[in-house]
Amino acid sequence: MIIIGELINASRKAIGTAIEAGDADSIKKVATDQTEAGANYIDVNAGIFVGKEPEYLKWLVQNVQDVTDVPCAIDSPDPRAIEAALEVHKGTPMINSISLEKDRYDNLMPVVAGTDYKVIALCMSDDGMPETVDDRMKIADKLVNSLIQNNVKVENIFVDPLVQPMSVNNSFGVEFVNTIEKIVETFPGIHTACGLSNISYGLPARKFMNQTFMVMAISKGLDGAIMNPLDKKMIANIIAAEALTGKDNFCMNYLKAFRAGKFEM
């Protein structure tokens, strides 16, 4: 599982405050904590600061990379903010995210075309939110094929089928995981990644539902997640699900996690 640590997001109060105050130590701590918990990418988002996003995103990347070798997932729809962040980023970043919405597509395709960047391709278009597997696959087909035509390698693409809340329609869980299965079948070598927590929006016991949904998505082929790596129960679920789907030779990772106390919750 490729874990994209989601905590350095300005819409979280502590992070927004730290950014405005220039409090680099707080940012560094969150970067270090997520890295130690197993994050493969550190998402950085300064989207709430209109006008200052490029400057702040650059500052976030610098501070994160001061304390970790893990690359960033640069989380913005604004090509100027992304370019500012890329000026200082070391290693190969992830871009979060291109979509089929016209403005976002037109702005971000030139940024990622011909690069080795990892690219999250979100199943959104100007026609509204996709609901069924077919809705999602139509968008995914166009996005993936356009990315490939623009010289982005299939193995660098992470399709995000877009989770919608179960409280709105109880088929949304099934439609989502079946899209994961279909994407993995349709585009050999591709990755999938998403934030799962939207599934439980409007319902109680959200963490429990999110963990259960993660297991289902992994069993259908999900191999990336935008998530809180400090959520120990979620990490334990991922480790067990990956063993059960045959991705953990001799259950070595599962056994190592057990010895490290990761199932004591």
Next chain:
Amino acid sequence: MIIIGELINASRKAIGTAIEAGDADSIKKVATDQTEAGANYIDVNAGIFVGKEPEYLKWLVQNVQDVTDVPCAIDSPDPRAIEAALEVHKGTPMINSISLEKDRYDNLMPVVAGTDYKVIALCMSDDGMPETVDDRMKIADKLVNSLIQNNVKVENIFVDPLVQPMSVNNSFGVEFVNTIEKIVETFPGIHTACGLSNISYGLPARKFMNQTFMVMAISKGLDGAIMNPLDKKMIANIIAAEALTGKDNFCMNYLKAFRAGKFEM
């Protein structure tokens, strides 16, 4: 999910002792507890008592049905023991289980032929333990078709694909859940049921792995389980997984479970 409560099994020390001592109250309490926890069938097994199995199995059925309206899953390979239990059983029982092993098949087919009994059809033959989806489907095809030819309705059959331990081969989880998917596709209207705990044999944190495996199996179509209904975490996982697979209209059962405190663990 059709829950077959597994606790009244003579191989469990407390139950074996209660049977030998004629301690009906202990048996009745375990039957009541499982019923209150949501069991749809109460499994009864007196298999360790060679020679006395028919007498004891009959006694178990009588005592269980003294306190609950839930039918029994009569758990024996011995047609005499099953017949003895059937003499006193009220309602429609489940027979656990027929298989393709010659003795068991020859003994049990006459017992279930032409009846409305629910029948667990275990994917075992005299050729050894099945490992792959194909191994299991070969046995399932023969068993299901034979049962149908013997006038057992498809909707009364519960195929058990036989869980094998992950510690032996890390593909065993995938082969099992993919068999579930294939059975549900191949025989419309059929059920599946199994004991899952064998998956974690030889590994630590077994309960956690079993719960995770249950979620994966439900996402592939499992709709029956031979399990401990008093395991609250397992029940919570089942309720969340059934909501997420779209089997719980408006998440009503999930919400009811939340209000009853079933996610407080």
